[in-house]
Amino acid sequence: MSVENSYCKTGIPGLDHILDKGLPINRMYVLEGEPGSGKTTLALQFLIEGARIGEKTLYISFSETADELQAVADSHKWDLTKIHMIDLSSLERELATRAHTTLFHPSELELNQITDNLLKRIEEIGPSRIVFDSVSEMRLLAENPLRYRRQVLALKQNLSKRSSTVFFLDDLTGNTENLQVQSIAHGVIRLSRLHHQFGGERRQLRVLKLRGVKFVGGHHDFEIETGGLKVYPRMISAEHADTNELNNDVLKSGISGLDSLLGNGLDVGTSNLFIGPAGTGKSSLCILYALSAVKQNQKVSFFVFDETISNLRKRSKSVGMDIDPAMKSGLLRVQKIDPAELSPGAFSGLIRDLVKKEEFKVVIIDSLNGYIQAMPQENFLVLQLHELLAYLNNHNIVTLMTLAQHGMIGSMQSPVDLTYLADTVILTRYFETQGCIKKAISVIKKRTGLHENSIREYLITAKGVSVGPALSEFEGILTGVPRFHGAKSSILKVGKPSE
Numbered sequence: 001m002s003v004e005n006s007y008c009k010t011g012i013p014g015l016d017h018i019l020d021k022g023l024p025i026n027r028m029y030v031l032e033g034e035p036g037s038g039k040t041t042l043a044l045q046f047l048i049e050g051a052r053i054g055e056k057t058l059y060i061s062f063s064e065t066a067d068e069l070q071a072v073a074d075s076h077k078w079d080l081t082k083i084h085m086i087d088l089s090s091l092e093r094e095l096a097t098r099a100h101t102t103l104f105h106p107s108e109l110e111l112n113q114i115t116d117n118l119l120k121r122i123e124e125i126g127p128s129r130i131v132f133d134s135v136s137e138m139r140l141l142a143e144n145p146l147r148y149r150r151q152v153l154a155l156k157q158n159l160s161k162r163s164s165t166v167f168f169l170d171d172l173t174g175n176t177e178n179l180q181v182q183s184i185a186h187g188v189i190r191l192s193r194l195h196h197q198f199g200g201e202r203r204q205l206r207v208l209k210l211r212g213v214k215f216v217g218g219h220h221d222f223e224i225e226t227g228g229l230k231v232y233p234r235m236i237s238a239e240h241a242d243t244n245e246l247n248n249d250v251l252k253s254g255i256s257g258l259d260s261l262l263g264n265g266l267d268v269g270t271s272n273l274f275i276g277p278a279g280t281g282k283s284s285l286c287i288l289y290a291l292s293a294v295k296q297n298q299k300v301s302f303f304v305f306d307e308t309i310s311n312l313r314k315r316s317k318s319v320g321m322d323i324d325p326a327m328k329s330g331l332l333r334v335q336k337i338d339p340a341e342l343s344p345g346a347f348s349g350l351i352r353d354l355v356k357k358e359e360f361k362v363v364i365i366d367s368l369n370g371y372i373q374a375m376p377q378e379n380f381l382v383l384q385l386h387e388l389l390a391y392l393n394n395h396n397i398v399t400l401m402t403l404a405q406h407g408m409i410g411s412m413q414s415p416v417d418l419t420y421l422a423d424t425v426i427l428t429r430y431f432e433t434q435g436c437i438k439k440a441i442s443v444i445k446k447r448t449g450l451h452e453n454s455i456r457e458y459l460i461t462a463k464g465v466s467v468g469p470a471l472s473e474f475e476g477i478l479t480g481v482p483r484f485h486g487a488k489s490s491i492l493k494v495g496k497p498s499e
Helices: 013-018 039-052 066-075 088-098 111-125 135-142 145-161 179-184 256-261 282-295 309-318 324-329 344-356 368-374 378-394 488-493
Strands: 028-033 057-061 083-087 129-133 165-170 187-194 202-210 220-225 228-232 271-277 300-304 332-336 362-366 398-405 424-433 436-446 455-461 464-470
Touching (some): 013 220, 013 228, 066 083, 083 111, 111 145, 135 165, 256 455, 256 464, 271 282, 271 378, 282 398, 282 424, 282 464, 300 309, 309 332, 324 332, 344 378, 368 398
Parallel strands (some): 028 165, 057 129, 271 398, 271 424, 300 332, 300 362, 362 398
Antiparallel strands (some): 202 220, 220 228, 424 436
């Protein structure tokens, strides 16, 4: 038997990726999770995949009737005709007939009688894949841990002789974890649901144990959609090493003053952060770069967290940078993200698909404030964002991000410090002079090359973005209240950028 044939796929691409080659065949596994976490859905997908490749499959239900399972299948538009079904009620009838009774409650049945009947049915069907749903009923029937463990061991030994890959579903309804079955099983997968105070619930998957397989550890987000589970493997940048040669390409804005400030432009394969208070033009600068990339026939994905797509379109038109033609061409894709409903893992998976399958070259996240709300735990946000940016850099993607700081003038505070993650940090600020509020832009960091250290004024008007010369005659721009040291004749030039 080849190595490939010694593993079976679950039918869920994301889960198969986590499991490396899949599940080793002819072994017993535990799939555990609280009620409603998705165990039955995953188990049915596992059997459907087996039926698809011509294997015989069997679902043994101790808690759900065939009609209930069919209702689950109908909700996902699945065909279960090729899957053999055994439910506890049919076993009850057989045992009741033997006992010459007409009423027999499952709790009164001998566990060994149920086991004997199941093994006979399994012998008749000869399945390669089996699901027991759930072992909680078997635990109750066994009445004590020792008898329960012996019954599970007996099942394991009998099924291993029949070359069957088996899933035992456990709904964790007991007061303690079921370490009895975990210690016997070849692998353990746990599904969990996270409940936040606001927004939809989150689901996560974790492989607790899998002998002989180098699986991807940690928590992985997943969703239950029509068609089954969609698992988003935790992103690990080391798995996506940079195989490309050194790329010296740059993305220019088309505004000479801004390109000069950035040392010719934004380098390909870098992450770039626009940071400043609300209203300083961070999103408008992202639109500027998006349209510049579109002119070069590059595909751009623009993720909007904080405003609607219609407002973004209106605003782009009002500042002379209409994005509608680019959207119609398909080169610019604008997607509204609801951080209360989309998990960080799902968001990373969405970006990964755009890069690998659709070859997008520019990714814009507007803004990270919305992304932060999707993951309140700051430490985990930074780690996950680090992996995402490393992945994008390794694939020669230009990543643009915006982060709104608290405050308007003077001391600024960020909800989280992400400046060290970005390769380039562009700072936008308000400053006041002659009774007017003006905007300033500067580059405080660029890992990949030289940049200007000057602070320039810039304007966003109905004609677009314009960037002026360095504000060399001012001091204290970043404080918000600068002091003018030039000649009075030159102060009128401030606020009228030449480029």
